[in-house]
Amino acid sequence: xxxxxxxxxxxxxxxxxxxxxxxxxxxxxxxxxxxxxxxxxxxxxxxxxxxxxxxxxxxxxxxxxxxxxxxxxxxxxxxxxxxxxxxxxxxxxxxxxxxxxxxxxxxxxxxxxxxxxxxxxxxxxxxxxxxxxxxxxxxxxxxxxxxxxxxxxxxxxxxxxxxxxxxxxxxxxxxxxxxxxxxxxxxxxxxxxxxxxxxxxxxxxxxxxxxxxxxxxxxxxxxxxxxxxxxxxxxxxxxxxxxxxxxxxxxxxxxxxxxxxxxxxxxxxxxxxxxxxxxxxxxxxxxxxxxxxxxxxxxxxxxxxxxxxxxxxxxxxxxxxxxxxxxxxxxxxxxxxxxxxxxxxxxxxxxxxxxxxxxxxxxxxxxxxxxxxxxxxxxxxxxxxxxxxxxxxxxxxxxxxxxxxxxxxxxxxxxxxxxxxxxxxxxxxxxxxxxxxxxxxxxxxxxxxxxxxxxxxxxxxxxxxxxxxxxxxxxxxxxxxxxxxxxxxxxxxxxxxxxxxxxxxxxxxxxxxxxxxxxxxxxxxxxxxxxxxxxxxxxxxxxxxxxxxxxxxxxxxxxxxxxxxxxxxxxxxxxxxxxxxxxxxxxxxxxxxxxxxxxxxxxxxxxxxxxxxxxxxxxxxxxxxxxxxxxxxxxxxxxxxxxxxxxxx
Amino acid sequence: xxxxxxxxxxxxxxxxxxxxxxxxxxxxxxxxxxxxxxxxxxxxxxxxxxxxxxxxxxxxxxxxxxxxxxxxxxxxxxxxxxxxxxxxxxxxxxxxxxxxxxxxxxxxxxxxxxxxxxxxxxxxxxxxxxxxxxxxxxxxxxxxxxxxxxxxxxxxxxxxxxxxxxxxxxxxxxxxxxxxxxxxxxxxxxxxxxxxxxxxxxxxxxxxxxxxxxxxxxxxxxxxxxxxxxxxxxxxxxxxxxxxxxxxxxxxxxxxxxxxxxxxxxxxxxxxxxxxxxxxxxxxxxxxxxxxxxxxxxxxx
Numbered sequence: 016x017x018x019x020x021x022x023x024x025x026x027x028x029x030x031x032x033x034x035x036x037x038x039x040x041x042x043x044x045x046x047x048x049x050x051x052x053x054x055x056x057x058x059x060x061x062x063x064x065x066x067x068x069x070x071x072x073x074x075x076x077x078x079x080x081x082x083x084x085x086x087x088x089x090x091x092x093x094x095x096x097x098x099x100x101x102x103x104x105x106x107x108x109x110x111x112x113x114x115x116x117x118x119x120x121x122x123x124x125x126x127x128x129x130x131x132x133x134x135x136x137x138x139x140x141x142x143x144x145x146x147x148x149x150x151x152x153x154x155x156x157x158x159x160x161x162x163x164x165x166x167x168x169x170x171x172x173x174x175x176x177x178x179x180x181x182x183x184x185x186x187x188x189x190x191x192x193x194x195x196x197x198x199x200x201x202x203x204x205x206x207x208x209x210x211x212x213x214x215x216x217x218x219x220x221x222x223x224x225x226x227x228x229x230x231x232x233x234x235x236x237x238x239x240x241x242x243x244x245x246x247x248x249x250x251x252x253x254x255x256x257x258x259x260x261x262x263x264x265x266x267x268x269x270x271x272x273x274x275x276x277x278x279x280x281x282x283x284x285x286x287x288x289x290x291x292x293x294x295x296x297x298x299x300x301x302x303x304x305x306x307x308x309x310x311x312x313x314x315x316x317x318x319x320x321x322x323x324x325x326x327x328x329x330x331x332x333x334x335x336x337x338x339x340x341x342x343x344x345x346x347x348x349x350x351x352x353x354x355x356x357x358x359x360x361x362x363x364x365x366x367x368x369x370x371x372x373x374x375x376x377x378x379x380x381x382x383x384x385x386x387x388x389x390x391x392x393x394x395x396x397x398x399x400x401x402x403x404x405x406x407x408x409x410x411x412x413x414x415x416x417x418x419x420x421x422x423x424x425x426x427x428x429x430x431x432x433x434x435x436x437x438x439x440x441x442x443x444x445x446x447x448x449x450x451x452x453x454x455x456x457x458x459x460x461x462x463x464x465x466x467x468x469x470x471x472x473x474x475x476x477x478x479x480x481x482x483x484x485x486x487x488x489x490x491x492x493x494x495x496x497x498x499x500x501x502x503x504x505x506x507x508x509x510x511x512x513x514x515x516x517x518x519x520x521x522x523x524x525x526x527x528x529x530x531x532x533x534x535x536x537x538x539x540x541x542x543x544x545x546x547x548x549x550x551x552x553x554x555x556x557x558x559x560x561x562x563x564x565x566x567x568x569x570x571x572x573x574x575x576x577x578x579x580x581x582x583x584x585x586x587x588x589x590x591x592x593x594x595x596x597x598x599x600x601x602x603x604x605x606x607x608x609x610x611x612x613x614x615x616x617x618x619x620x621x622x623x624x625x626x627x628x629x630x631x632x633x634x635x636x637x638x639x640x641x642x643x644x645x646x647x648x649x650x651x652x653x654x655x656x657x658x659x660x661x662x663x664x
Numbered sequence: 665x666x667x668x669x670x671x672x673x674x675x676x677x678x679x680x681x682x683x684x685x686x687x688x689x690x691x692x693x694x695x696x697x698x699x700x701x702x703x704x705x706x707x708x709x710x711x712x713x714x715x716x717x718x719x720x721x722x723x724x725x726x727x728x729x730x731x732x733x734x735x736x737x738x739x740x741x742x743x744x745x746x747x748x749x750x751x752x753x754x755x756x757x758x759x760x761x762x763x764x765x766x767x768x769x770x771x772x773x774x775x776x777x778x779x780x781x782x783x784x785x786x787x788x789x790x791x792x793x794x795x796x797x798x799x800x801x802x803x804x805x806x807x808x809x810x811x812x813x814x815x816x817x818x819x820x821x822x823x824x825x826x827x828x829x830x831x832x833x834x835x836x837x838x839x840x841x842x843x844x845x846x847x848x849x850x851x852x853x854x855x856x857x858x859x860x861x862x863x864x865x866x867x868x869x870x871x872x873x874x875x876x877x878x879x880x881x882x883x884x885x886x887x888x889x890x891x892x893x894x895x896x897x898x899x900x901x902x903x904x905x906x907x908x909x910x911x912x913x914x915x916x917x918x919x920x921x922x923x924x925x926x927x928x929x930x931x932x933x934x935x936x937x938x939x940x941x942x943x944x945x946x947x948x949x950x951x952x953x954x955x956x957x958x959x960x961x962x963x964x965x
Contacts (some may be wrong), residue, residue, distance in 0.1 A: 034929035035699055037936070038859060040671050117807040118800045120853045127671050129851060148830040149853070270688040274717035282713075284681045284832070313712040323669050325680035325713070362828050378833055379688075435831050444837040446827045483773045 044122065050131040050146040051176065053156030054166035061155065062225035063119055063132050066247065069232045070121050116146040133170075140169065140409040141362040144449060147174050148435075151255060152181040154246075155206075159192045159222070163205045169395045169409075171206075175213035176358060176411065176451065181253055182210070184220040185246065188237065190227055196240045212398055219249050262322070263347035264288030264296070265425070265433050267379040268340050272327055280311055280327035281336055283379070286432035288344060289321040290328070298334060299341040299349055299423035305330040320591050339380035341423045341433070349433060352455040353421040353585050354387070360411050363440065363447035364469045367406035369414070370537040372518040372571040373438040375448065378432055380422050383574065384542075388415040404534050406448075415456060419574075425636060427451035441567055474554035478512045481653050482551040484576060485644065487560045488569060488623060489586030491601055492593035494632050494640070495560040498586060501641040503558055509654060511556055516543055518561040531612040537568055544572035551580055556653065564620045579651065584644060585626040590615050592633060627651075672860055676709065677888065679848035681832060682811060683713035686793050686846050687720050689836040691848075693793040696782075697723040697750070700912045701868045702797035702849065704742075705857055708866045709848060710795075711746060722749040724785055724794075728777035729754055730765060730914035734889050738869045745867075753788070755781035765916040766894065773914070783819050786843065791838075793844045801853045811820045811850045817841035858932045874908040874923045885919030910935075 051059040119130040131146030147153065153174040157167055174182065184206050203220045210218060221230055222241055229235035232247040244252070265286040272280040290296070290307055297304045309329040310317040320326045324576045328342065336342070343349055361367050367386060375384035392403035392412045406412045427434030438448040475482050485502070487495040496517055506513050522529070526542055529535040541564050550557045563569055573581040593615070594602040605613035612618045623629075628647045630640050648654045669677070686693050688760060710719040725739060725794050729782045743750040759775040767772040786794065800807045810826050812834045820877075827835050838844055849857075861868060880900050887894070889902060894916060896902065907920035908931075925934045 034932050037932075038862070041855075041859065042672075044671060048669050110913065117804075118851065119807065120801050120851075142826075145828045145830060270684045272714065272717050276714060280716075282684050311716065313715040317889060322772040323674060323677055325684070327714070374837070376833055376835065378831070431831065435833060437828075437830055437833050437835060439835055439837060444835070444839060446830075446835045449828065449830045 040124075041127075043121075044125065044127050045449045046127045046129065047152060047253070048129045048131070048150045049152040049154060049250065050116075050133050050143075050174075051154045051156060052133050052143055052146070052170040053154075053185075054158070054164040056159070057156040057158045057161075058225045060117075060132055062091065062154070062185065062187065062223075062231070063130055064229050064366040065225045065228055066130075067119060069123055069228060070123060070247070095526060116142050123247065123251055128250065141175070141360070143170060144173055144177065144360055144362075146175040147450070150174075150177075151178055152183065152253060153179045154183040154185050156185045156187050157202055157206070159186050159188045159195075159198055159202065162202050163209075165396060168209060171210055171213060172393075172395050172398065172411070173360065175215065176360070178427065178451075179544040180214070180216040182215050182218045183249060184218055186220065186222045187225055189222040189229065190224040190593075194222070194229075194237045196222075199241075203646065210399070217253065219243065219253070221246055221249065227437050256494065262430070264290050264294075264342075264344040265349065265430065266290065266296075266328065266342040267377070267433065268336055268338055268342065269379050271337060275437070278329070279333070280309075280329045281342065282325075282327045284325045284360050285320060285322050286378070287322050287430055289319055291319045292316075295345050296328075296330070296342045297345045297348060298336050299343050300351055300421065301335065301340075303334045304345055305332050305334050307331075324414050339377075339422075342434060343423075345578075348616070349423045349425045350455040351423050353418045354415060354456040355424070356390075356413065356415050356456060357436075357450040358411065358427075358453065359386070359406065359414055359438075359448050359450045361406040361408060361448050363445060364408055365440075365447070366408075366533070367412070367448060368534045368537050369405070370534070371540045371565075371567055372441065374441055375416070375418060375422075375436050375450075376420060376439060377424065377436045382422055383419040384438070385418055385571075386414045387417045390414055402531075413453075416450070423476060424452050424455075426454055428453075441570065471552050474552070478554045480511050480554070480556060481651075482554050482580065483556050483648075483651070483653050484547045484551060484572070484581050485556070485558045485584055485648075486547075486563070486569065486572065486581060487558065487584050487586055488563045488626075490588060490590060490593045490620055491562055491613075492596050492598055493586045493588035494637070495562075495586045497637055498630070498640050498644065499558040499560045501637055502644045505641065505645065506556060506654070511654065512554065513556045513558060514550055514551075515558045515560065521546075531618070533612075533618070536564065536612075540565075540568040540572065544568075544575050547572065548575050551576060562614050562620070564614045564618065566621045566624065569623065582624050582628065582647065582651065583626040584628045584630060584647075585623045586632060587622070588632045665820050672854060672856060673861065675681040675852055676712070676860070677831075677855060678851065679706075679709045680713040682834075682846060682848040683710055683719075683795070685834055685836065686795065687714070690793040690844075692789070692791050693721040693795070694751075694786075694789065694791040695719070695721060695723045696797075697725050697739070697794040698797065698842060698912075699731070699739050700727065700797070701861060702799065704843060705852075705860055706795065706797045706849060707742065707746070708864060719748060722751050722770050724751045724789075726778060726781045726785060726792075727752050727754045728773070728781065728914050729920050730760060730773070730777070730916060732869075732871055732912065732915045732918075734871050735869055735912060737943060738867075742867065751785075751789070752886070753781060753785035759952070764893070765914055770917050773917075778912075786819065791843060792838055793846055795846050795848060798847050798848055799852050799854075799857075800818060809847065809850070811847050812836065813845045813847065814838070815843045817847060819843070821845075839847070853933065855932070858928070858935065862928045862932070869912060871909045871912060874906050874926045874930075876904050877907050877920065878902050879905050879907055879920055886922070887918075888915055888920055 051063060053059060117132045119132060119649060121128050131150060133143040133146040155167060155171055157163060184203065186199050186202050199222045221243060222238055223230035223246060225231060228247045229237050233245050252542050265288060266283050267286055268281045268283050270282040272282050292307050292309060294307045295304055296307055306330045307328055310320050311327040311329060341349060361384060369386045369389045372383055372385045375382050389403055390413045391400040391409055392406060401465055425433045434452045436450045437446050440447045487499050489495050503513050503515055521543060526539050529539050543561060547557045547559055569583060598602055601610060604610045605616040614620050628643065630643060632640060714720060755777055763773055763776045798806050808823060810829045812829065813821060814827055815821060836844065878889045880889055880902055886907060905922055906924055908923045908925060909918060909920055912918060923934060925931045
């Protein structure tokens with residue numbers, strides 16, 4: 016059957032007329048994006064291969080290559096292995112599994128389809144989430160012989176979490192259980208029992224055999240007891256959630272287009288609602304309002320633009336709008352807050368740690384953010400809320416997030432585009448998590464900063480000094496406290512107002528509730544960073560002597576302070592030397608395994624990349640090292656015009 | 665869900681969004697311009713994305729020196745018509761060594777004159793993002809690639825460790841030396857491309873249309889003799905045939921198809937009843953198993 020047969024063509028039509036008729040037909044089609052998921056070996060790739068094959072989307076040269084490949088890698092003996100059609104990566108073909116999402120395209124006379132074929136192995140859950148984030152429907156495959164497995168639940172949960180409301184429960188390999196209705200019914204009952212909590216609008220269960228084509232594109236004679244639609248029939252007819260015209264206008268600004276002084280337009284894609292010239296719009300973050308003057312496109316100005324269109328909006332007056340902000344309907348504004356609650360899926364090998372700072376990105380905005388409170392983890396099997404201190408790879412949790420600047424957003428439930436974000440690791444730039452915003456925390460707007468009349472500058476002026484943080488980092492026993500102690504004595508003798516925050520001392524008081532796990536170390540530094548900031552605000556020169564093993568947290572503290580206030584001093588003493596000195600006898604214990612999570616032994620130390628000062632201590636006296644610190648302070652204008660001779664104590 | 669837009673309008677909006685995202689977040693992007701029909705569509709989309717401004721990045725053509733003459737002429741006339749900033753780079757060492765697909769085979773030629781040449785150009789200009797016109801329906805390893813596809817400092821792709829790509833939120837962050845390849849028309853099919861070319865009246869290289877051309881049958885493919893560098897082998901005959909090309913690359917590596925389709929509707933009509941995929945005419949996909957993935961890992965698109 017040629018694809019042209021989908022359109023009625025009268026013999027009198029010319030080629031050009033035939034094609035325009037065909038094109039017109041194409042234009043009317045709706046688009047359904049769906050994904051296939053389920054446990055490994057449930058036959059996802061085989062099902063898609065079968066759909067493509069049966070809808071005549073496989074070309075002769077691809078079929079020839081497939082026949083060839085089936086002999087080499089196939090798992091079906093002499094038969095064609097359809098999975099090889101979609102498993103495109105070498106490693107996938109060799110191992111016979113799917114690693115990453117593959118996107119496939121096919122169409123029928125009724126609809127166009129974009130299929131995300133997602134991997135079943137648990138370690139590739141993040142790839143499944145990638146496929147789900149843009150899908151309207153999910154086909155959850157189950158092997159009739161295996162029934163509901165851990166991955167079936169996990170994938171159904173993630174599909175639900177990402178806002179998919181239509182499910183097809185495809186009970187595959189039904190041929191291998193003698194087309195048994197009892198087995199099918201039992202699996203459907205099992206599935207419905209747990210899926211009832213997931214808020215799906217439709218669940219269509221279909222018994223099928225991807226390998227032999229039963230119930231894939233048409234009904235099967237082997238399944239006379241099944242009265243429902245075949246898979247393709249269902250995909251063609253399932254109602255799509257149509258765009259709700261009543262949703263308020265949201266326009267995240269991507270790019271300010273300013274080719275010359277006469278034109279200033281805001282480019283972006285309309286996330287929801289509609290807009291016309293003359294409409295009043297509000298800039299979400301500033302609350303300033305303006306009117307739409309023009310909606311500019313290459314094809315001419317538009318009278319109206321709606322959800323999904325990429326346009327350039329020109330406003331009546333020159334109000335401040337930049338990338339990351341949003342133009343919105345004045346009567347229904349988004350939240351603007353710096354604290355909110357969200358569901359989070361974790362993608363990285365390295366666990367999520369509350370208190371650590373990440374880069375948060377929404378569709379167009381980017382800010383620094385930390386998870387301030389991990390409320391609980393969600394057990395994927397029971398959907399129970401479990402207390403947790405961190406989130407591991409592929410885990411889902413509910414948390415509070417705090418951002419350095421307020422962002423504009425809606426809840427994910429009301430808007431997938433303006434309610435979603437990703438978290439990025441600051442060092443590796445890897446995408447480590449994806450979040451769906453639940454609601455703004457009112458605290459954000461209720462805790463206002465108290466404006467104070469006496470400010471940092473006046474307090475510093477009174478003390479005749481420039482406040483700063485000298486952050487000494489290095490292994491235990493490297494000499495941080497010894498050097499800091501001498502520097503403080505010398506500063507004090509110059510009449511400077513100082514304070515030392517020492518790791519051991521702080522752990523006796525402020526941080527006595529914290530241990531030495533990675534999570535606690537992060538929180539330890541966060542608190543000390545905030546205390547140091549308050550002291551700088553009070554006008555002090557603060558000397559902080561903390562192992563502070565992680566680059567990310569040291570950077571977080573640096574960013575808490577103003578430019579030039581934070582000076583990182585790397586006290587660089589080799590591990591062997593520290594272990595030899597062992598002033599507190601800790602290394603000996605750690606090496607015997609009596610202390611857990613000891614930096615340098617079984618917990619890592621990440622040396623600074625660009626410290627303001629790098630002190631190599633071996634072979635040098637404390638006095639020499641302290642003098643180097645003083646030189647740094649002079650260079651930075653923290654102390655001035657000192658007379659070297661008056662410094663010897 | 666967007667119900668009022670047609671399929672093509674949705675694809676167009678998605679591509680424009682991606683173009684703008686790159687312009688807004690990278691310091692030195694470039695568009696790789698290969699002169700084929702997909703590049704023509706990309707060029708058109710880039711013009712739309714930044715209208716009334718011009719695209720805020722240059723267009724780079726990696727010239728293997730074996731492209732069809734008509735392609736080069738088309739490239740230069742398009743650059744003049746639309747006024748975009750065109751950069752052309754060739755691997756000079758390859759030229760000096762006289763690398764030829766006839767003598768050194770498609771593998772060596774593609775590696776030296778395309779893969780290495782592309783890496784040279786990216787390093788030379790220090791581009792941190794490069795647009796490509798690859799589509800997911802073209803080839804199996806492409807079906808697995810992200811729209812924003814990360815490349816390490818050696819320009820290689822790690823298919824097993826791709827960044828998750830959620831919603832329309834693209835992670836555009838790279839460290840020094842690293843870069844991202846960006847594929848705005850990932851979700852377009854061959855049919856979508858032709859439909860869009862018709863709808864928007866986008867100029868394409870005349871080689872896509874059937875005409876009488878001098879061809880030689882070699883290794884089961886019809887190769888057009890575009891210049892005298894192609895030597896005739898014993899037993900080969902140069903014949904004039906009505907042929908056209910479904911994809912364009914280096915002329916010795918690109919097979920023609922016999923066809924009478926001389927207009928866009930005729931081409932689409934022919935494509936709809938075709939039983940072979942467009943990449944069938946490409947030798948580089950087949951010279952080894954898993955071969956496109958291998959080339960991508962080495963830095964070929």
